[in-house]
């Protein structure tokens with residue numbers, strides 16, 4: 001091999017470009033280098049998260065991800081990697097907090113009107129997970145191209161990404177496809193409660209099982225169960241999708257449900273970690289700038305708190321816990337259901 005053909009560490013990683021990209025606007029004595037490096041490190045990890053999410057989305061968009069085979073386990077594995085990256089991103093806030101508010105003031109005005117608000121990759125992550133423009137807190141901040149907001153091009157990119165299949169949308173379709181409640185699988189099931197001929201057996205039972213599990217003051221939850229699992233669904237989840245997800249959570253101890261359950265809990269983990277990040281970032285912003293407005297021109301801590309409250313993506317999944325019952329109340333599943341689910345594709 002010639003000298004030139006040998007791969008060299010710095011070339012492979014294109015370090016000249018990466019390490020040549022820190023240009024503080026203030027003098028060398030400020031903490032601006034740390035500020036730049038932290039943001040760049042975030043953006044690199046955002047890139048990796050987007051990469052993982054794209055793989056998971058493409059696995060689910062085939063329309064027949066096999067719950068007990070390779071695809072599902074790859075999807076869960078990739079999402080768990082996203083969880084690990086988000087844990088690191090949460091930790092990183094502590095490094096930036098070694099900068100004091102006065103250290104920040106030394107160079108803050110030089111950053112105007114740019115802001116982390118304009119992180120396109122962060123918005124792409126939110127959009128690919130399933131956050132829609134109109135669900136965003138102060139959606140107008142995104143739409144108008146004032147200083148501190150998005151360039152027209154970035155705004156269009158966010159909209160384009162949003163129009164593609166989101167992870168949330170794909171998960172809903174996957175849940176709707178599950179065959180658990182096909183009546184032919186429930187023939188041998190002995191009903192404990194009388195049911196009309198056209199009522200699906202499990203769901204006829206569950207209404208009663210749930211009601212029996214509620215304490216006196218909780219009785220009105222039975223109406224919520226009726227609304228969400230029998231009539232309207234919840235948020236973007238249809239009745240069928242909500243039913244499938246609750247069923248997986250109820251019977252998660254069965255080996256066949258372990259991967260689907262892992263998938264759902266990992267999505268909840270991602271939502272939790274993102275909101276932990278938003279919270280830590282808000283506290284950091286408050287600590288650095290108090291109640292000043294942000295460099296991007298929002299109200300600052302007030303805006304960040306609004307986004308924190310409103311930008312949960314998989315909130316329907318966490319709501320499921322309201323409708324669980326003690327394991328001892330669960331009916332034994334018919335053999336046909338268990339067998340069918342072992343080959344669920």
Ligand code: HEM
Pocket residue numbers: 038039042043096104114115116117118119122278281284285286288289293294295296297298299300301303304307308
């Ligand atoms: C001194 C440290 C920081 C302060 C004081 C700060 C402050 C703020 C403020 C006030 C906003 C609201 C928009 C505005 O008006 O500017 C914001 C948004 C944002 N910042 Fe920071 N930030 C800091 C560091 C970081 C870092 C290290 C990142 C990492 C990428 C980051 C990412 C973001 C993101 C993604 C948003 C949008 C959040 C959302 O809409 O939920 N910020 N920041």
